[in-house]
Amino acid sequence: MRCLLCYLALGLLLTSCDNPAVSFDSFAVTRPVNLARQLGPAVTLLGPTDTLQLRLHFDAASGTTLVTRAQDSAMILEARIFFRRGLYYAVEDWESGCWVHALRIRGGQVQGLATGYEQMLDLSTLVQRGNFRELVRYRSLSNDSICLRFDARRLRSFYLAQLDSLPSYRLAPAQSAAPAARVAAATPDPDRPHLYPNPASTTTTLRFASAVPRTVRLYNAAGQLVQTIETLTASTALPVQDLPAGTYAVRITGTTPQTTRLLVQH
Numbered sequence: 001m002r003c004l005l006c007y008l009a010l011g012l013l014l015t016s017c018d019n020p021a022v023s024f025d026s027f028a029v030t031r032p033v034n035l036a037r038q039l040g041p042a043v044t045l046l047g048p049t050d051t052l053q054l055r056l057h058f059d060a061a062s063g064t065t066l067v068t069r070a071q072d073s074a075m076i077l078e079a080r081i082f083f084r085r086g087l088y089y090a091v092e093d094w095e096s097g098c099w100v101h102a103l104r105i106r107g108g109q110v111q112g113l114a115t116g117y118e119q120m121l122d123l124s125t126l127v128q129r130g131n132f133r134e135l136v137r138y139r140s141l142s143n144d145s146i147c148l149r150f151d152a153r154r155l156r157s158f159y160l161a162q163l164d165s166l167p168s169y170r171l172a173p174a175q176s177a178a179p180a181a182r183v184a185a186a187t188p189d190p191d192r193p194h195l196y197p198n199p200a201s202t203t204t205t206l207r208f209a210s211a212v213p214r215t216v217r218l219y220n221a222a223g224q225l226v227q228t229i230e231t232l233t234a235s236t237a238l239p240v241q242d243l244p245a246g247t248y249a250v251r252i253t254g255t256t257p258q259t260t261r262l263l264v265q266h
Helices: 035-039 116-128 152-164 174-186
Strands: 022-024 042-046 051-059 064-069 075-084 087-093 098-106 109-111 136-139 146-148 169-171 194-196 203-207 214-219 225-231 235-239 246-253 258-264
Touching: 022 116, 035 051, 035 064, 075 258, 087 152, 098 116, 098 152, 116 146, 116 152, 214 235, 225 235
Parallel strands: 022 146
Antiparallel strands: 022 098, 042 051, 042 169, 051 064, 064 075, 075 087, 087 098, 098 109, 109 169, 136 146, 194 203, 203 235, 214 225, 214 246, 246 258
């Protein structure tokens, strides 16, 4: 059983060569779902081994739902979401194309939220082995960059199998949210990176609980390395004023490799 915390913020223990080979052609979502209305603006998810405190915000102008962690405001998902035949699909837009992952919400249970990286990685493996050939629009000679046409009907069995492999998280009743939050606050993860502000326009600061040698690498949505910083301190400033607006992966190697997301806005 896979733990959702392993996939939040693009997952843990990633390297630059681990990016999914597959992406989809960009497409319009005509009736985006307001997930903040569906689940609530502040939600507690109780899993088999972990508890998630999340905040949700829906931007009506763009049709985008933003999901952040309550404890540090780190963004774990920014997507246009639509509903089809019992499943919700989250469309994460990149500079070129998009990722799509499925989630299921029923009976007070949530599966698959913010697991886009894992689902797209599994889809990449299948496509590279010759599956879903009719959906391939472009394939590089090295087979490491493949563009697909999104077809919910054709891909439904794949997404159902993905969801069946993921744990179910129970939506906590309102009276359970505060005690769960206190438990989470009492046992913080000392290795978890904190980015503030996020979104950022000029500079963001990356903070840790301890000062140890670390390498911080910033990747754009295309997987290109745009910035590298070596640090020995518990606080490191990341200048972003010269970076194009968009979503970036911040990957930290040190005692525990970790990855988080940074949104740059100008």
